[in-house]
Amino acid sequence: MVNSFILFPVCLKRHVLIAATIFSLFVSSSAISYSECAEYNIASPGTVHVRPADSVTEKELEALLGRFGFSAINGSLHGSGVSYWIDVEVTHEEAWIAIFRKLSAISVACRQSLLLASVDADALIGKAMYENSRPRAPTGSANLHIEQLDLDFLLGYFAKIFEQKSADVNILKRDQNRAQLSIKSLRGEVIITEKYWEHLKLNLIYVPQPEAMMVYLIVDGYYATGAGDRIPTDSAYQSMEREYYQPLLRYTQNLITNLQEIAKKGGTSDTN
Numbered sequence: 001m002v003n004s005f006i007l008f009p010v011c012l013k014r015h016v017l018i019a020a021t022i023f024s025l026f027v028s029s030s031a032i033s034y035s036e037c038a039e040y041n042i043a044s045p046g047t048v049h050v051r052p053a054d055s056v057t058e059k060e061l062e063a064l065l066g067r068f069g070f071s072a073i074n075g076s077l078h079g080s081g082v083s084y085w086i087d088v089e090v091t092h093e094e095a096w097i098a099i100f101r102k103l104s105a106i107s108v109a110c111r112q113s114l115l116l117a118s119v120d121a122d123a124l125i126g127k128a129m130y131e132n133s134r135p136r137a138p139t140g141s142a143n144l145h146i147e148q149l150d151l152d153f154l155l156g157y158f159a160k161i162f163e164q165k166s167a168d169v170n171i172l173k174r175d176q177n178r179a180q181l182s183i184k185s186l187r188g189e190v191i192i193t194e195k196y197w198e199h200l201k202l203n204l205i206y207v208p209q210p211e212a213m214m215v216y217l218i219v220d221g222y223y224a225t226g227a228g229d230r231i232p233t234d235s236a237y238q239s240m241e242r243e244y245y246q247p248l249l250r251y252t253q254n255l256i257t258n259l260q261e262i263a264k265k266g267g268t269s270d271t272n
Helices: 058-066 093-100 121-133 151-163 245-264
Strands: 008-013 016-019 043-052 077-080 083-087 106-113 139-144 168-174 178-187 197-208 213-224
Touching (some): 043 093, 043 121, 058 083, 093 106, 139 245, 151 168, 151 197, 151 245
Antiparallel strands (some): 043 083, 077 083, 168 178, 178 197
16 A cells, blocks of 8 residues: 655745645655755745765764754654754754855755645744744854864853853753853843843854864843842743844854954963
8 A cells, every 4th residue: 555645845936825746646755856955945944954975874974963962862853864854943044054064974954845734734834934034043153273172162161251240051951062051140241231131042063174163153042121139030031033133143243253362362261
């Protein structure tokens, strides 16, 4: 018995949504030949498509992606062989595409096309278009020439900076080439015109290069308007992405610029 299925890549052209059937009976899922990259289609929020270079085996690619925290085990890596899609945080898609394109083991990295196989197509399209309209997470990058540069150096550097500001610093996630820091108890750090409480999430990613280390910093910012010295609950915070995107973007670039200055000094500073 042959399973039948119909998938629809969703296209947006001249404000008209065009759904086209791309497969039907007698075609196995491993033979799907639709355009995975969303160059002209609506992109699937929180999903990035990658394809390995010809000389790279499936196990080699999976091992490489595992260094950045993406694996089938934690449900963030899907597919096999010549085509994979990876779950990333919404608004981080373009940043990860830039990172993956720095890896010689990957030949293609792009936004994944939105595929529909549901009666709720209109709702899915609407949600995807809303998510894709959100400002992209501020991202900074730099080539650093520091001996022994690794994730420990980056974590120590940023932890020292924020602990000197009396912030609460915690490592939320750590992999071989990636870590996520939570910075709480900040006040007026990003939005300097106000005294809002602020919470930052710093995604630190480093990519070894032949003559240097490429470091990426993806920053998510949140704020709460609580008065006094009482720190607001987590539910009181809202994203900076709409009202305070430009201050967060400038702050991210300043963090990268300061890191570059430290690199020029050989990786040491009192951060004062």
